[in-house]
Amino acid sequence: MQFGIFSVGDVTADPTTGRTPDDTERVRSMLTIARHADEAGLDVFATGEHHNPPFVPSSPTTMLGYLAGVTKNIVLSTSTTLITTNDPVKIAEDYAMLQVIADGRTDLMMGRGNTGPVYPWFGKDIRDGIDLAIENYALLRRLWTEDVVDWAGKFRTPLQGFTSTPRPLDGVAPFVWHGSIRSPEIAEQAAYYGDGFFHNNIFWPMSHTRQMVAYYRRRFEHHGHGRADQAIVGLGGQVFMRRNSQDAVREFRPYFDEAPVYGHGPSLEDFAAQTPLTVGSPQQVIDRYGAMRESVGDYQRQLFLMDHAGLPLKTVLEQIDILAEEVVPVLRRDAEAARPAHVPSGPPSHADLVARARGDVPTAASPEPAVPDGVDAEALR
Amino acid sequence: MSASVDATPRRVVVVSAGLGKPSSTRMLADRLSAAVVAGLGDLGVAAEVETVELRDLAHPVVDAMLTGFASGELARVVDAISRADAVVAVSPVFTASYSGLFKSFVDVLDPDALTGVPVLLGATGGTARHSLALDHAFRPLFAYLRADVATTAVFAATDDWATGQDGVRDDVRPLGERISRAGRELARTVAARAPREVNDPFGDAPSFESLLG
Numbered sequence: 001m002q003f004g005i006f007s008v009g010d011v012t013a014d015p016t017t018g019r020t021p022d023d024t025e026r027v028r029s030m031l032t033i034a035r036h037a038d039e040a041g042l043d044v045f046a047t048g049e050h051h052n053p054p055f056v057p058s059s060p061t062t063m064l065g066y067l068a069g070v071t072k073n074i075v076l077s078t079s080t081t082l083i084t085t086n087d088p089v090k091i092a093e094d095y096a097m098l099q100v101i102a103d104g105r106t107d108l109m110m111g112r113g114n115t116g117p118v119y120p121w122f123g124k125d126i127r128d129g130i131d132l133a134i135e136n137y138a139l140l141r142r143l144w145t146e147d148v149v150d151w152a153g154k155f156r157t158p159l160q161g162f163t164s165t166p167r168p169l170d171g172v173a174p175f176v177w178h179g180s181i182r183s184p185e186i187a188e189q190a191a192y193y194g195d196g197f198f199h200n201n202i203f204w205p206m207s208h209t210r211q212m213v214a215y216y217r218r219r220f221e222h223h224g225h226g227r228a229d230q231a232i233v234g235l236g237g238q239v240f241m242r243r244n245s246q247d248a249v250r251e252f253r254p255y256f257d258e259a260p261v262y263g264h265g266p267s268l269e270d271f272a273a274q275t276p277l278t279v280g281s282p283q284q285v286i287d288r289y290g291a292m293r294e295s296v297g298d299y300q301r302q303l304f305l306m307d308h309a310g311l312p313l314k315t316v317l318e319q320i321d322i323l324a325e326e327v328v329p330v331l332r333r334d335a336e337a338a339r340p341a342h343v344p345s346g347p348p349s350h351a352d353l354v355a356r357a358r359g360d361v362p363t364a365a366s367p368e369p370a371v372p373d374g375v376d377a378e379a380l381r
Numbered sequence: 382m383s384a385s386v387d388a389t390p391r392r393v394v395v396v397s398a399g400l401g402k403p404s405s406t407r408m409l410a411d412r413l414s415a416a417v418v419a420g421l422g423d424l425g426v427a428a429e430v431e432t433v434e435l436r437d438l439a440h441p442v443v444d445a446m447l448t449g450f451a452s453g454e455l456a457r458v459v460d461a462i463s464r465a466d467a468v469v470a471v472s473p474v475f476t477a478s479y480s481g482l483f484k485s486f487v488d489v490l491d492p493d494a495l496t497g498v499p500v501l502l503g504a505t506g507g508t509a510r511h512s513l514a515l516d517h518a519f520r521p522l523f524a525y526l527r528a529d530v531a532t533t534a535v536f537a538a539t540d541d542w543a544t545g546q547d548g549v550r551d552d553v554r555p556l557g558e559r560i561s562r563a564g565r566e567l568a569r570t571v572a573a574r575a576p577r578e579v580n581d582p583f584g585d586a587p588s589f590e591s592l593l594g
Contacts (some may be wrong), residue, residue: 134593138593184583185586187586188586189592191589191591205456208450223589264447265443265444266448266452270452
């Protein structure tokens with residue numbers, strides 16, 4: 001099972017000092033955080049993509065491309081890549097380039113984006129969100145899997161004889177996740193392609209996350225990619241830890257109370273009870289997140305939000321150390337002990353995908369969509 | 382009245398946005414609720430009534446606006462409304478309209494929660510001069526939500542509570558008579574339709590083939 005961090009890249013004043021970093025400082029902090037996560041032994045760093053202040057990460061592949069050069073083991077990913085407002089051709093090019101540069105140490109997560117004005121800024125309409133996600137992703141896959149693409153659709157100019165370069169590393173597209181909080185259509189999309197499904201989870205009650213994941217698993221099996229419990233599931237999470245749980249609560253409370261998303265709303269205690277937010281000792285985090293599998297089944301990737309709400313860089317790096325040293329080894333050991341042998345331990349790596357493409361290994365989750373009976377395969381392409 | 386017996390009880394959710402305890406808004410809500418149950422009874426239809434005091438949910442309503450999800454008791458009430466066969470919604474008139482708490486609660490509901498659902502509106506205020514708030518503010522809100530709003534909405538001014546069923550003050554349309562009439566109207570609408578079927582968002586999700594178009 002993989003454990004990592006995901007960043008929204010918000011520029012937020014530290015409520016305890018009133019100090020706000022500028023954009024440059026925040027971008028550099030993200031780089032430091034990602035490098036630190038790699039050195040600490042975490043498995044994944046994922047950056048969000050935003051096109052409006054107070055968020056800085058507008059250009060994920062620039063950031064991840066740099067990180068590919070300065071990190072060793074960590075998988076570089078996104079949370080999320082906007083499949084709606086980005087040109088799918090540019091996504092195909094950028095992420096194939098990243099994949100080559102990172103030597104396959106990368107995957108990505110598709111998301112729609114929920115900031116209304118971003119759509120018109122990029123010439124799109126938020127009411128088309130689902131349709132954009134469906135059409136753009138269908139094209140993106142073709143650009144990665146077919147050398148020469150003729151294509152016409154609703155949302156972008158047609159392509160005749162187009163080849164996206166560089167071709168994916170070893171002829172295998174990067175693994176793709178689809179992130180959605182409450183749209184069954186996106187869970188369906190992930191299931192149809194046999195891709196991963198990621199639930200952000202952190203601002204929602206577990207009952208909701210459980211429903212979405214269960215639906216994705218059912219549909220994954222329906223579309224013939226394996227058993228429901230073999231579907232590739234990722235969850236978000238949010239923690240703040242100190243050795244003594246009272247210290248964690250005392251230190252985190254001002255950041256919680258002023259946080260951009262939920263600040264000035266429910267109390268820290270209520271929100272922690274209602275959502276996966278856990279503020280306390282490493283053992284409390286182990287207990288809470290070790291039990292997630294009881295709600296969503298054995299899953300493959302757990303990402304934590306750590307650098308947000310104005311937390312100072314030093315604190316974030318300490319949190320990463322606690323996570324990597326005290327929490328992840330226990331969670332990993334317990335997850336491995338509990339996982340049945342036929343359930344994948346993590347999402348497929350680049351090497352796994354290459355082996356699968358060459359037919360070297362039996363597939364639990366075939367990268368090619370199964371075509372349902374009575375449906376013309378070509379009509380789906 | 383029809384003597385036909387409908388085995389399935391209809392779920393009626395009564396929402397009262399009164400802030401006082403006791404509250405004249407709650408008094409009106411209870412009277413309307415009783416009139417609906419009586420009206421359904423006359424038609425041979427059983428009713429299960431749940432009455433919700435928004436005052437008790439005021440903090441969770443604000444939390445839900447800030448976090449984007451309803452939790453705990455509020456989540457249960459939101460769910461009850463999305464399953465209700467009928468809703469009785471009563472608010473005091475504050476500053477020419479429904480109260481802010483009432484509107485905030487409505488904002489927290491799923492946009493489709495009241496689509497096609499029979500709704501009876503009630504309002505309270507100091508004097509009858511506020512009574513058109515029902516038609517100028519409440520009705521457009523529920524029209525937007527595509528609710529099936531009963532023709533009769535009931536406004537209770539302070540003075541109305543001095544008027545008995547025999548109409549000592551308002552002998553043309555005393556409060557009790559207006560309440561009974563509204564209850565009968567809503568009951569007829571509810572009894573005329575099948576019990577509400579609750580949509581399963583995952584059951585209705587389109588297959589990918591239809592999404593691809």
